[in-house]
Amino acid sequence: MSLSKRAQEVSPSATLQITATAKRMVKEGKDVVAFGAGEPDFDTPDVIKSAAISAIQSGFTKYTPTSGIPELKDAIVKKLKNDNGLDYTAGCVVVSCGAKHSLYNVFQVLVDAGDEVLIPVPYWVSYPEMVKLAGGTPVFIPTSLEEDFKITPKKLRQCISKKTKVLVLNSPSNPCGVVYRRKELEAIADICVENNIYCISDEIYEKIIFDGIENVSMASLSDKIKKLTVTVNGFSKSYSMTGWRLGYLAAEDEIAKAVSCVQDHSTSNPTSFVQKAALAAFSLGPAFFDDVRRKFQERRDYIVSRLDKMSRFLSYKKPEGAFYIFVNIKKTGMDSFAFAKRLLEEKYVALIPGGPFGCNDYVRISFATSMEKIKTGLDRIEEWLGTIG
Numbered sequence: 001m002s003l004s005k006r007a008q009e010v011s012p013s014a015t016l017q018i019t020a021t022a023k024r025m026v027k028e029g030k031d032v033v034a035f036g037a038g039e040p041d042f043d044t045p046d047v048i049k050s051a052a053i054s055a056i057q058s059g060f061t062k063y064t065p066t067s068g069i070p071e072l073k074d075a076i077v078k079k080l081k082n083d084n085g086l087d088y089t090a091g092c093v094v095v096s097c098g099a100k101h102s103l104y105n106v107f108q109v110l111v112d113a114g115d116e117v118l119i120p121v122p123y124w125v126s127y128p129e130m131v132k133l134a135g136g137t138p139v140f141i142p143t144s145l146e147e148d149f150k151i152t153p154k155k156l157r158q159c160i161s162k163k164t165k166v167l168v169l170n171s172p173s174n175p176c177g178v179v180y181r182r183k184e185l186e187a188i189a190d191i192c193v194e195n196n197i198y199c200i201s202d203e204i205y206e207k208i209i210f211d212g213i214e215n216v217s218m219a220s221l222s223d224k225i226k227k228l229t230v231t232v233n234g235f236s237k238s239y240s241m242t243g244w245r246l247g248y249l250a251a252e253d254e255i256a257k258a259v260s261c262v263q264d265h266s267t268s269n270p271t272s273f274v275q276k277a278a279l280a281a282f283s284l285g286p287a288f289f290d291d292v293r294r295k296f297q298e299r300r301d302y303i304v305s306r307l308d309k310m311s312r313f314l315s316y317k318k319p320e321g322a323f324y325i326f327v328n329i330k331k332t333g334m335d336s337f338a339f340a341k342r343l344l345e346e347k348y349v350a351l352i353p354g355g356p357f358g359c360n361d362y363v364r365i366s367f368a369t370s371m372e373k374i375k376t377g378l379d380r381i382e383e384w385l386g387t388i389g
């Protein structure tokens with residue numbers, strides 16, 4: 001067997017692996033509490049399902065334009081204007097098979113061999129792998145729990161070299177729920193503009209923000225940063241449409257055209273009837289998101305109240321968005337892989353080791369599961385910690 005160097009350098013997705021192991025254990029009849037999931041636990045809303053069914057029944061099952069059907073792209077343009085204060089034309093929007101696909105495409109379009117891509121740590125596991133697949137070099141910007149896991153202008157400047165091409169920003173973030181404020185983003189934007197660095201702004205969790213904190217889109221800050229920013233978003237997390245595979249990006253015309261061209265020669269259009277379903281998703285108003293946010297916030301508040309009682313071993317930064325909490329486990333004396341493996345084997349609780357997110361002293365708990373499961377899982381973790389020290 002002679003695999004390409006590219007294939008040999010890519011690591012498998014840790015999040016997908018653990019989720020698969022937990023699912024296998026459930027099939028074997030084990031009472032697993034799964035804190036691994038990266039997807040909302042509520043069903044896709046009926047209005048979306050119905051739109052997909054009608055589209056199929058009406059024969060909307062053929063190829064569409066690669067970058068998406070015009071009515072969906074127009075709806076995305078409207079959404080970006082209303083929700084994010086962004087002015088784009090439909091030609092600047094490319095719809096793809098998930099935000100992951102949008103991200104993959106844009107790295108292919110922006111990154112050449114030897115280009116450096118700045119990635120704040122902790123990071124979503126796929127960024128460095130996508131950069132490597134594009135031939136680029138990931139350069140990690142360290143952050144810490146004490147700094148609220150946010151990059152500072154000083155740290156950003158320290159990591160910039162002549163080869164720096166792109167900065168990846170993810171707010172609200174996976175895995176730690178960080179939400180950057182307007183002033184913080186402005187300082188980062190100034191540095192990007194000054195150094196002509198592109199910013200890939202992954203805003204996939206924008207609808208899940210707690211405590212009334214404002215979501216600010218990088219590209220909305222000024223015309224200068226808008227020219228350098230690629231805004232990535234999708235339907236998976238906001239509408240519980242993870243399996244449908246639909247995401248999009250908005251960028252300068254030239255970038256969008258290049259992305260569409262790459263997509264022409266890989267997947268072509270995202271699934272026709274899923275695009276119709278996504279169009280129907282936009283009919284869900286603010287009340288829908290208020291309800292989703294309220295549920296996630298209740299769970300977050302419960303989790304932190306329980307974790308506070310385990311402070312002998314665990315510490316955390318209270319998440320401000322998304323549905324994950326990133327927990328420091330250093331005081332247990334285990335690294336993240338040993339912690340996750342033992343907890344799964346001994347207590348049937350599945351969570352994700354922080355190693356693949358760039359932090360081996362942390363584990364990620366997803367609270368995209370019912371309150372009942374959260375209670376059971378935390379009871380088991382507390383009990384287990386009692387036995388280790």
Ligand SMILES: Cc1ncc(COP(=O)(O)O)c(C=O)c1O
Nearest residue numbers: 038098099100124174234236247
């Ligand atoms: C930060 C981040 N970006 C992008 C994605 C990809 O989402 P999609 O399902 O739209 O491909 C995920 C999914 O877990 C994510 O956590």
